[in-house]
Amino acid sequence: MSQIFFGAPPRPSAPAGANVSERAQLPPSLAISTVIFALKPDPLANGAPTLWLPLVRRIKEPFRGQWALPGGPLTAEESLEDAARRNLLETTGLAPAYLEQLYAFGGLNRSSRPERGSQRVVSIVYWALVRATEAQLSVGGAGGDENVAWHRADTAGAGEGGLAFDHREIVDYALWRVRTKIEYAQIAYHFLGPTFTLAQLREVYEAVLGRSLDPANFRRQLKSAPQIEATDEFLEGGRHRPPRLYRYTGPLDATPGGPGPGSTQS
Amino acid sequence: MSQIFFGAPPRPSAPAGANVSERAQLPPSLAISTVIFALKPDPLANGAPTLWLPLVRRIKEPFRGQWALPGGPLTAEESLEDAARRNLLETTGLAPAYLEQLYAFGGLNRSSRPERGSQRVVSIVYWALVRATEAQLSVGGAGGDENVAWHRADTAGAGEGGLAFDHREIVDYALWRVRTKIEYAQIAYHFLGPTFTLAQLREVYEAVLGRSLDPANFRRQLKSAPQIEATDEFLEGGRHRPPRLYRYTGPLDATPGGPGPGSTQS
DNA sequence: TCAAAAGTGTTGTATTTACACCCATGG
DNA sequence: CCATGGGTGTAAATACAACACTTTTGA
Missing domain, CATH: 1.10.10.10 (Winged helix-like DNA-binding domain superfamily/Winged helix DNA-binding domain)
Structure with a gap:
């Protein structure tokens, strides 16, 4: 594969020393989220395939009503990857063939609307690849959940006030990762x-x-x-x-x- | 830079579904560790420079007396990277010019000698580069701590029953990362x-x-x-x-x- | 027989690699 | 003046990109 320059990777704005609220002194809690990519034909783009990912609609504050990455807490008896797999299955019904750790996000202002007394969350994010055929069966098909739906990876949440939390940055980083990794690793076959x-x-x-x-x-x-x-x-x-x-x-x-x-x- | 094949990256054996002890059901706690590389001439190898890293000797069980990566808990009011920096300064006196997240390690059997009632720990590991000149001043020099010392990155802990926890795997992965990253990114100047x-x-x-x-x-x-x-x-x-x-x-x-x-x- | 996609060949250019060679300085 | 590392030139080998061309099918 040729060397392609994709420009600088998307950098979360990383508000390192940002304003510190009088948040609780509880230790940060751990959550797992996953960016799941599938290649689906885009009806709005001539039917050409593009990258899509499943998102879940938040039913609680903060960011109630907005779309977020599937995720959940890490339980005591499972490895990080197992937690990602389990959560994926529970929320989207998907069992990806490819699953890899992306990054640990732990900035102070990830929730950008910090509630008083809300606990700080560190998210360990995984990314996954699934085949389009599997993708169809599990989400949005018959018996599909209204609160789980596929979105275009590059534009998800655009007209709806954005994605919840810092999930837009996370998806951008995951996109950058697939694009660079497909150049040197054998991951295309997972689609x-x-x-x-x-x-x-x-x-x-x-x-x-x-x-x-x-x-x-x-x-x-x-x-x-x-x-x-x-x-x-x-x-x-x-x-x-x-x-x-x-x-x-x-x-x-x-x-x-x-x-x-x-x-x-x- | 040319394309070099370094062989498969070191893969932690990842005991995913390994034997589960009757450990406490406490949520996993978060810690930060750092692999700090410096180039120092190796007296045993003709004075040719090789990669070294500072390790701290454990003064508590488990792995008492063995060498481990510098690290510590994540406090509520600091970002992941800030925590790495702070801890580095406290334990080794180093303030690296380059610091980047490596990986989050969260397997169930990281402590391979699980104590009863000991809490499971997820470590978010960073890696850093420092100049040899800075390295001399802070550790092992005058006023140096006996329990902090530089070791060769590739052989640290070899004759002493290995490094504590899964730190040997972590160091190997960090080594793989510097070696591959120096081929395409401008990191050499940090040495x-x-x-x-x-x-x-x-x-x-x-x-x-x-x-x-x-x-x-x-x-x-x-x-x-x-x-x-x-x-x-x-x-x-x-x-x-x-x-x-x-x-x-x-x-x-x-x-x-x-x-x-x-x-x-x- | 025509359109469109499958599949092959060829050529110019950039990059990598190996290695011969000259230059400048301290001893 | 000579040993040694600094620094330059050059040519072969390889990889990459562009594109003309032939083949095979369905309609």
Whole structure:
């Protein structure tokens, strides 16, 4: 993959030494949140796929009525990643194939409308990738919850006073992370099924990176990667010449159980 | 900088669903720790510079007598980064120019000798870079504390039953992070003073990367970077032709106040 | 037979790497 | 004047980007 400069990463404004309210002296509590990305066709953008994520509507103050990342407290008997998985399943019904820690957010003014007596919260945020097919089943489909819905990752909460807390900054940072990581790690396959055409794979890269790629050069780069294996099958039913289906055989760069970007081979 | 494959990053064994003791149901508490790197000449290795870090000896169980990363609890009125800075100053006397979040460690068995009734701890770990000159003054010098000492980053705790808790894994991950990050971000200058010779800068890269670099090509790469500015001064006192001193003028990739790898331009 | 996407070939340019070579200084 | 590190030149190898071109299918 080529080196692409995406500009400076979004930097939370990080009000480090900001005004300190007379908040309770309770120790900060811990919560887990997750940014879950899926690639879905955008009806407002010609049907081209873009990044979407599920959000939950807050039913309590602060930020009542606004959209927030799925999350919840960390219980005593589960690891951070387990907590992320459990909470994800409870709030959205999703079980992502890829899940990795993003960052720990612990600024003093994360709630920007600090209530008196409210406890300060440190959020350890994970990010996840799911396939569009899984995404359809769990949220917003039949039996879907009104308070859980998919939003476009880049514009979520735009016309509604923004997302709750500092969640807009968190999503921006997660977006920056997928975009840079897809360039050097094997994460694109988590958006796709076990077999796929090269055009589908290219669509994933184009959607995440936000620019078009040369089909010819893209094909060559993948053919030089030994982890891409051609199958004997072709995708029928298209309007034109049926493209060959491929399979990814390398390490699925799967779910880093700990720190580190999974495998890093190109 | 060239692309170098450092092998798979060190993966904490991440005992996710490991045996669960009848520990207290208290919510997990939060602590901050820091991995502080400095480049110091290693007497055992020909005087070649290597990465060192300060550790503190534990005076309480568990792991009494063993070496651990400097750290402490997070208080209610400070951000995560402020807590790291404060704790660093208190335990080692260091005020690093570069400080960035590394990872949040929250496995269930981090203390591998779980005491009954001991509370589970989630550690948010930062990593920092300091100059060798600062490093000398604060720890192990005159008036130095016996229970704070510098160790080689790669072998610390080797003959002494290892480091406390999961700190060996944490240090390995931090090492992996410096090594990969020095390839694309402007962090090498934090090991050096305001002016330096190209040979000194090359020594930094060689020490961190663990391999030798071609002086000619190294020079060219830096000259093509507009952020390296030649001064009128030369380093006198050497045994041979005095080398020119240079200055780094670009953004010091300084202390990311929030997530993101600081600036990413090459 | 035509449109459109699949798939191949070719070429110019930038980057990386290896290494030969000259320059300047202290001893 | 010579050993040593500072500093320059050059050419091969590799990787990247642009784009012309052929192939294969459905309609």
